[in-house]
Amino acid sequence: MPNGIKRIGVLTSGGDAPGMNAAIRAVVRACVYHNVECEGIFQGYQGMIEGDFKRLNERSVAKILGRGGTILKSSRSKEFMTEEGRKKAFENLKKNGVDALITIGGNGTFTGAHIFQKEFGIPVIGIPGSIDNDLYGTDHCIGFDTATNTVVDAVDKIRDTATSHNRLFFVEVMGRHSGFIALKSGIATGAIAIILPEDEMSVDELVETLRSTEESGKTSSIVIVAEGSKSGGAYEIAKTVTEKYSEYETRVSVLGHLQRGGNPSCYDRVLASRMGVAAVEGLLQGRKDVMVGIINDRESYTSLEESITRANVPNRDELRIARILSI
Numbered sequence: 108m109p110n111g112i113k114r115i116g117v118l119t120s121g122g123d124a125p126g127m128n129a130a131i132r133a134v135v136r137a138c139v140y141h142n143v144e145c146e147g148i149f150q151g152y153q154g155m156i157e158g159d160f161k162r163l164n165e166r167s168v169a170k171i172l173g174r175g176g177t178i179l180k181s182s183r184s185k186e187f188m189t190e191e192g193r194k195k196a197f198e199n200l201k202k203n204g205v206d207a208l209i210t211i212g213g214n215g216t217f218t219g220a221h222i223f224q225k226e227f228g229i230p231v232i233g234i235p236g237s238i239d240n241d242l243y244g245t246d247h248c249i250g251f252d253t254a255t256n257t258v259v260d261a262v263d264k265i266r267d268t269a270t271s272h273n274r275l276f277f278v279e280v281m282g283r284h285s286g287f288i289a290l291k292s293g294i295a296t297g298a299i300a301i302i303l304p305e306d307e308m309s310v311d312e313l314v315e316t317l318r319s320t321e322e323s324g325k326t327s328s329i330v331i332v333a334e335g336s337k338s339g340g341a342y343e344i345a346k347t348v349t350e351k352y353s354e355y356e357t358r359v360s361v362l363g364h365l366q367r368g369g370n371p372s373c374y375d376r377v378l379a380s381r382m383g384v385a386a387v388e389g390l391l392q393g394r395k396d397v398m399v400g401i402i403n404d405r406e407s408y409t410s411l412e413e414s415i416t417r418a419n420v421p422n423r424d425e426l427r428i429a430r431i432l433s434i
């Protein structure tokens with residue numbers, strides 16, 4: 108094999124995202140195609156520390172392409188943040204003959220991967236799987252499209268009640284530090300306001316918008332709030348707004364973890380399949396310490412360091428468009 112790679116380990120870590128299974132399938136099948144063995148590592152980095160390994164073949168990943176979650180399971184391992192934990196993990200890789208690693212996850216996953224690679228020199232490639240879509244070096248992360256469609260579906264339903272009862276709804280969506288889900292779903296559902304960590308709309312501005320749209324005959328509205336918003340979550344913002352403006356009956360809905368589950372969309376399945384193959388082929392071509400991404404419909408590789416230190420940020424023009432349309 109080129110670079111002497113005979114066995115590639117694959118794991119998922121951090122928050123699960125719809126499409127991770129499609130990525131695992133692609134990694135395993137690309138390994139088989141290129142005559143390399145593939146070792147599944149269960150429970151993320153914690154499983155690497157505890158030796159939770161299992162050889163995978165093309166049949167082990169049958170019928171998972173369209174399933175949410177991750178068959179390899181996931182965790183946020185505190186032990187892997189210690190030198191001792193990482194040493195144990197490396198010993199287990201050696202014991203199982205794993206000589207390269209593919210990690211599927213988000214920022215925390217890649218931070219761990221980057222440190223691990225520096226300490227032990229084992230080649231690592233990351234695949235971006237995060238509904239938050241906040242990784243630099245790819246147009247989209249696996250899971251973002253599905254999660255956003257889940258939000259759109261939920262908000263369309265909430266809209267029915269909002270309209271029937273002339274209510275103002277504050278809907279909180281995921282995104283610890285990132286407003287991608289909020290921005291896209293807000294445009295797609297015609298939200299009157301979208302509150303993002305990257306660009307906060309002030310309460311006064313929101314009250315002003317509510318007032319002027321009510322004057323033009325609007326009887327119900329939806330405000331989308333990203334969970335990482337600096338003015339607090341949806342409950343807090345709703346409280347502040349209603350203290351200043353109480354014309355509407357108000358309700359709050361926090362969508363929570365339902366956004367992380369469900370069958371991946373066509374877009375996420377294809378994205379994950381492409382990234383899985385590109386990760387295996389990247390390793391075989393001698394790439395390491397990089398994240399695979401798709402930029403302008405082309406596979407590309409960005410250093411892990413860059414992908415974790417520079418964030419992907421929402422398009423400000425989309426925010427402007429959302430404001431134009433919310434009158």
Ligand code: F6P
Pocket residue numbers: 122213237238239281282283334367
């Ligand atoms: O990073 C993905 C994410 O879903 C964030 O949007 C959210 O803040 C966080 O994970 C929730 O994590 P947990 O599942 O550990 O509660």
